Amino acid sequence: MKMNEQTYHLINKYLKGELMGSKLDKFKAELKKNIELQIAIKSQKEIAEAIEIVREKELKAFISEQVSKKTPIFVITPTIKIAFASAAAIAFLVIAFFSISPSNNNHGESAVEEKNDTEPIVTEQKTYMWADSTLEENITKIDTQTLAITVPTILPPAPEIEVVDDEIEEEMTVIDDYDLEESLATNTLTRDDAILYDEKDLSNADVVVMEDVLLSERRYSVNLISPNFSQKISEDESLNKIQVQTTTASKPKRAKKIKSTQKDVEITNAEGKEVVLNGTTDNYKYTTPSREVTVEYWKSVVNYVGYKYNGSKVKLYGIDQNKSATFKELDNRLYINLDGTQFFIEKNNKYNRMVEVTNPTLLKVLNE
Amino acid sequence: MFGIGNLQDQTILDRIKDGDEQMLVHLYKQHYTMVKNFVLKNSGDETVVDDILQDSVIAVWKNVNKPNFLLQSKLSTYVMAIAKNLWYKELKKRSKFKLVDETNHLNGGSEEMNLNMDQSIIVQLVQNMDETCKRLLSYFYFDGFSNKVIAKKLNFANSDTVKSKKYQCFKKLQATVLGSYKKEDLI
Known part of the structure; x- marks a missing residue:
């Protein structure tokens, strides 16, 4: 074999x-x-x-x-979270550092990346140096509100909607659900994390920051609406029996309505006396535009939709500039009508979300 | 085993025949408590439970892959029967060992020791084989997988490829082994 x-x-x-x-x-x-x-x-x-x-x-x-072999249990402790956040920030910086062409920085000009045809307006120019002194970055800053997400930056506190006692504000609704606070949280550092340096010379700027872009600037006249009636409040009567004497002929039926309607809006006139609007506009007259307001249309890099109003200038973020806009002022409060929708503009020099006016009585007054 | 839960006996057998090694772990975990209780009640301790159970499930693994295997009871009964036999065998070996122990001390080394040394050389040679050959020969000699299953597991074209590859691998190993031995040692 x-x-x-x-x-x-x-x-x-x-x-x-x-x-x-x-x-x-x-x-x-x-x-x-x-x-x-x-x-x-x-x-x-x-x-x-x-x-x-x-x-x-x-x-x-x-x-x-x-x-x-046991099933690994991965618990994310705060320490790990901080470590991850730090690692992400470092990675971001490295990517930003290497992805930006040096040629952008050789002209002694702002290194702002332009996304639109219109030129961005530099309003502030600052340099940040991180606390550990290992990394210095020159950052061109256009607007303090929504700096680009390419590098961690110092941002102002996220906008808050103020809670006011007035019934008018209570009935307003927030139309924009975008959570700015959340969107910025991952890409920003607190003020404590960096030391701020004033720097005018941006010729050596190393980091290009995408920032908000001013699209256009317009001036609008503001129609002032002021109550035009002589009121007489009989003090001996209870609040429910307040009768309003208007300049026009008094209407007994309306007076009745005043007594029972709970939803009518109370506003305070210039003299500080309470007046109950009875749902009509007979009590108001429009005066000729007495002032103008400057409106800037901005494009936010984080697609923020909202506004900022300092009393003379309204900055609109994420609002289409082609929309028709009219401004009215009632009782020292500004309202903007965008394509037929009334929004309340609050003067507080903060970043606010657009708040739609829903109160029917107020809407009637504004839409008159 | 996590994610397997209670499988039907036939499913387990089918998966063993397909060479799913996770079934060994499944059987182990399913029968651990039963075997442990049995061993502890029969002069054993927890340290041997692992060995007995591992040997038991491996014996099941080998038997299931034999061509004439037919399960005539519940699988757990079968596993327990093997575990019991192995433990009784171990107890027997332990009692024998006590008797022989003194004789061994007097005689010193034995032929068995020489044989084990020779075998350890071959084991070393097997371990040094290339991975595919080692797995192929293991599947054939130990697991008893059919050529079809081996072809599937090792991504061979068909059973004939397995057959010829098996011969090549064995011949290679045999040449290495024979190189370490004299022919006379093998007779």
Whole structure:
């Protein structure tokens, strides 16, 4: 019997006990006289046993490993969060540093990336140096409100909607759900994290910051609406019996309505006396525009929609400049009509979301 | 095992036949408490439970892959039967060992020790084989997988490829082993 592949498979069958009948007899007869076959069987058996030992060890190791393996529980502790935030900030800085072409900074001009055809107006120019003094960056700043997200920057506190007691404000709704605070949180550092330096020379600015872009600036006349009636409040009567004497003919039916309507809006006139609007506009007259307001249309890099009003200038963020806009002022409060929707403009020099006027009485007055 | 839950006996057998090694872990975990209770009640301690159970599930693994295997009871009963036999065998070995122990001290080394040394050389040679050959021969000699299953597991074209590759791998290993032995040692 020759030692070839066929013999190998035959020996395997013999060792596994799969050889039967006449084939087995023939094989045994050959085994008795063939020493080479005896050696082959012996070595094949030894090798098979060694293979089995190795495999058994392997399987046991596998079982032990799997049994002892516990499901990893990854708890995100505040420390890990801080570490992740720091790592993300560093990564951001590195990416920003290498992605900006040096040629942008050789002209001694602002390194602001322009996204629109109109030129951005630089209102502030500051350089930030991080507290650890390992990294200095010159940052061109256009607007303090919504700096670009390419580098961590110092931002003013996120805008808040003030809660006022006046019923008018209570009935107003927030039309923009964009959460500025949340959107900025991941990309900003607090003021404590950096030391602020004044820097006028931006020729060596290393970092280009995408910032808000001023789209256009317009001037609008403001229609002043002022109550035009002589009122007489009978002090001996309860509040529910207040009657308003208007300059026009008095209407008994309306007086009745005043008594029962809870939703009517109370406003305070210039003299500080309370007047109840009865749902009509008879009590108001429009005066000729007495002043103008400057309106700037801004495009926010974070798509912020809102406004900022300091008393003379209204900055509108994310508002289409093609929309028709009219301004009215009632009781020292400014209202903007954008394509038929009235919004309340609050003078507080903060960043505010657009708040729609929903009070029906007030709307009637404004839409008159 | 996490994510497997309670599997039907037949599913477990099918997956063992397909070479799913996770079934070993599944059987281990399913029977750990039962085997542990049995061993502790029968003069054993917790340290041997792991060995007994590992040997038991591996024995099940090997038996299931034999061509004539037929499960005639619940799988858990079968596993427990193997575990019990292994433990009784171990107890027997321990009592024998005590008797023989003193004789061994007098005789010193034995033929068995020489044989183990030889086998350890072959084991070393097997471990040094290339991974595919090692797995192929392991699947055939230990697991008893059919050529079809081996082809599937090792991404071979078909059973014939497995057959010829198996011979090549074995021949290579045999040549290495024979190189370490004299022919006379093997007779």
